[in-house]
Amino acid sequence: MKTIFILIGPKGSGKSYIGELIEKTLSIHFMPIEPLFMKIKGSRDNTDESYIKEGFALVEKEIHHCLIKEGNVIIEQTGAADYFIQFLKNLESKFRVKLIKIYAPLDMCNKRIKKRDSKNQIPISQELIDKINKRSMSIKLNFALTIDNSKSTDTEIIESFKTILKKGDINYPCLF
Secondary structure, three states: OOEEEEEEOOOOOOHHHHHHHHHHHHOOEEEOOHHHHHHHHOOOOOOOHHHHHHHHHHHHHHHHHHHHHOOEEEEEEOOOOOOHHHHHHHHHOOOEEEEEEEEOOHHHHHHHHHHOOHHHOOOOOHHHHHHHHHHHHHOOOOEEEEEEOOOOOHHHHHHHHHOOOOOOOOOOOOOO
């Protein structure tokens, strides 16, 4: 069974960095989802429910396409949207899903957001960032792993991620 790894954490916690690091180091495809939402946004408000549902539907479609070619995929998500739980149920009905909590203090997240290149980011207000991040930090799900991205080295991140790649459990190029 193919596996979807979902990195869940606040905006600025380093989900994309970790996804790219895992892709580069362990050859598990990383698919950032914010660019997919950007494709369909148009002039709609960031909190428009129909926009959010359409965005998640597009992400599901792209995951399906990706998994035809790849054994597994990593995506990133704040988990703060109301529709996220339905999206998660949809994925879990078809695939194995492993949730990974990405932690970083909110003040660190805000500093990272201010420093990053915004070309692949949907512009949102600081007020909405704060709301999303507060909700993201409070999510209680069945996480397979928590990564503290405020002090972990790249090597520590990769080694902790490997703990959820059990031989025979996940279709993965042999590491062991």
